[in-house]
Amino acid sequence: MKHAITLATAIFAVSAAxxxxxxxxxxxxxISQVNTGLDNGSETSGYWFSxxxxxxxxxxxxxxxxxxxxxxxxxxxxxxxxxxxxxxTATLSKGTLKYNPFVGIGFNIVGEGLDGDPEAGDATxxxxxxxxxxxxxxxxxxxxxxxxxxxxxxxxxxFKLAKASTTxxxxxxxxxxxxxxxxxxxxTKISGTEAAKQLVAVKFKLQATNGDYKFNIKKIGxxxxxxxxxxxxxxxxxxxxxxxxxxxxxTLSFTGIKSAAxxxxxxxxxxxxxxxxxxxxxxxxxxxxxxxGVYMIHVNGKNVNxxxxxxxx
Numbered sequence: 676m677k678h679a680i681t682l683a684t685a686i687f688a689v690s691a692a693x694x695x696x697x698x699x700x701x702x703x704x705x706i707s708q709v710n711t712g713l714d715n716g717s718e719t720s721g722y723w724f725s726x727x728x729x730x731x732x733x734x735x736x737x738x739x740x741x742x743x744x745x746x747x748x749x750x751x752x753x754x755x756x757x758x759x760x761x762x763x764t765a766t767l768s769k770g771t772l773k774y775n776p777f778v779g780i781g782f783n784i785v786g787e788g789l790d791g792d793p794e795a796g797d798a799t800x801x802x803x804x805x806x807x808x809x810x811x812x813x814x815x816x817x818x819x820x821x822x823x824x825x826x827x828x829x830x831x832x833x834f835k836l837a838k839a840s841t842t843x844x845x846x847x848x849x850x851x852x853x854x855x856x857x858x859x860x861x862x863t864k865i866s867g868t869e870a871a872k873q874l875v876a877v878k879f880k881l882q883a884t885n886g887d888y889k890f891n892i893k894k895i896g897x898x899x900x901x902x903x904x905x906x907x908x909x910x911x912x913x914x915x916x917x918x919x920x921x922x923x924x925x926t927l928s929f930t931g932i933k934s935a936a937x938x939x940x941x942x943x944x945x946x947x948x949x950x951x952x953x954x955x956x957x958x959x960x961x962x963x964x965x966x967x968g969v970y971m972i973h974v975n976g977k978n979v980n981x982x983x984x985x986x987x988x
Contacts, residue, residue, distance in 0.1 A: 699896025936976025
């Protein structure tokens with residue numbers, strides 16, 4: 676059951692990348708980029724992309740619930756705003772395939788290298804992955820390994836996520852639970868723990884017989900952010916519930932800040948246009964110099980990590 680994956684659609688969106696801890700991505704926040712904490716400086720990690728089986732003769736695709744075309748390219752902003760997650764309908768069509776058709780959604784964890792190809796990173800410290808989702812069919816949470824995929828005949832380590840058609844399900848999966856599929860009989864073996872050391876992408880793949888299947892990726896983050904007592908809840912990022920950003924005219928104020936933090940204001944081209952430092956005594960920024968438009972706020976500090984979209988008029 677060998678199959679080559681062709682990236683069908685690169686989903687670019689507004690944000691910037693930061694080194695540090697993998698912050699749980701939550702569709703409710705309306706942020707398009709996953710902050711993996713492993714960006715290589717290219718600021719290209721964490722952007723959602725879709726892929727499908729067309730490279731092998733399939734005719735599958737993702738039907739999005741909102742228009743992803745923008746003046747500057749392709750963006751999932753409207754999709755995330757619509758369904759508070761990465762959602763759509765997997766329209767699976769076998770075409771001339773010799774196996775069941777598939778589509779998938781994913782993001783690169785490090786970003787592109789000088790040659791334009793995604794680079795690998797060591798994600799061991801994450802402990803695994805924690806995901807909240809809905810799906811009309813069972814889905815594969817897959818570890819993408821870039822060029823190494825061909826070496827293992829695309830038998831990448833996966834964890835099978837159960838069907839969850841209506842109520843979102845949260846699943847915590849340690850690296851040790853990822854394994855190559857049972858159909859693989861090749862000589863090159865790799866465990867989930869080994870794959871985590873050279874991880875290129877995290878993927879959510881739907882593969883089944885012809886048909887339309889709805890899905891929604893609501894949250895995704897490191898295993899260490901899942902409730903250790905197994906209550907199916909992803910823990911909030913420390914400080915996020917207390918820290919807030921409030922825009923009044925062109926003054927951006929913050930509450931709940933306990934110690935120094937860096938604030939970056941990012942435009943729709945992914946450029947940082949304002950950078951400042953806030954703390955418990957100085958907790959506001961003047962944005963009078965910025966043009967009207969949509970911006971993303973990123974706040975990072977010892978006790979706070981969050982992001983928010985703002986609109987300047």
